[in-house]
Amino acid sequence: xxxxxxxxxxxxxxxxxxxxxxxxxxxxxxxxxxxxxxxxxxxxxxxxxxxxxxxxxxxxxxxxxxxxxxxxxxxxxxxxxxxxxxxxxxxxxxxxxxxxxxxxxxxxxxxxxxxxxxxxxxxxxxxxxxxxxxxxxxx
Numbered sequence: 211x212x213x214x215x216x217x218x219x220x221x222x223x224x225x226x227x228x229x230x231x232x233x234x235x236x237x238x239x240x241x242x243x244x245x246x247x248x249x250x251x252x253x254x255x256x257x258x259x260x261x262x263x264x265x266x267x268x269x270x271x272x273x274x275x276x277x278x279x280x281x282x283x284x285x286x287x288x289x290x291x292x293x294x295x296x297x298x299x300x301x302x303x304x305x306x307x308x309x310x311x312x313x314x315x316x317x318x319x320x321x322x323x324x325x326x327x328x329x330x331x332x333x334x335x336x337x338x339x340x341x342x343x344x345x346x347x348x349x
Contacts (some may be wrong), residue, residue, distance in 0.1 A: 258282035265343035
């Protein structure tokens with residue numbers, strides 16, 4: 211019984227550290243995509259303990275965007291979702307350690323949210339814990 215209690219306390223401590231670590235992360239990292247020689251805006255995104263890095267991505271309207279999205283090592287499952295059909299930005303992908311390639315071409319200027327849709331029972335969703343970002347589409 212004591213071993214079970216010790217394991218439970220250890221799990222709570224690890225979870226609390228993860229929450230505190232996530233809260234301490236810089237939540238305002240911006241990245242401006244540039245058009246490469248192939249005519250594509252390439253962006254690398256890492257998802258992790260309730261964050262996306264970068265979490266503000268500036269892209270040009272009408273120019274193809276190629277995201278390479280992966281998650282940092284760890285047991286927590288993550289995803290990346292965007293649902294802005296009015297701007298041509300729609301995807302829903304589960305993440306793992308291997309990069310997922312997601313492409314889109316933004317058709318309207320503005321700000322569009324991307325986020326992690328995952329949620330553990332009895333806890334706030336990953337999005338509610340701050341795992342979201344913005345695509346800022348400019349001319």
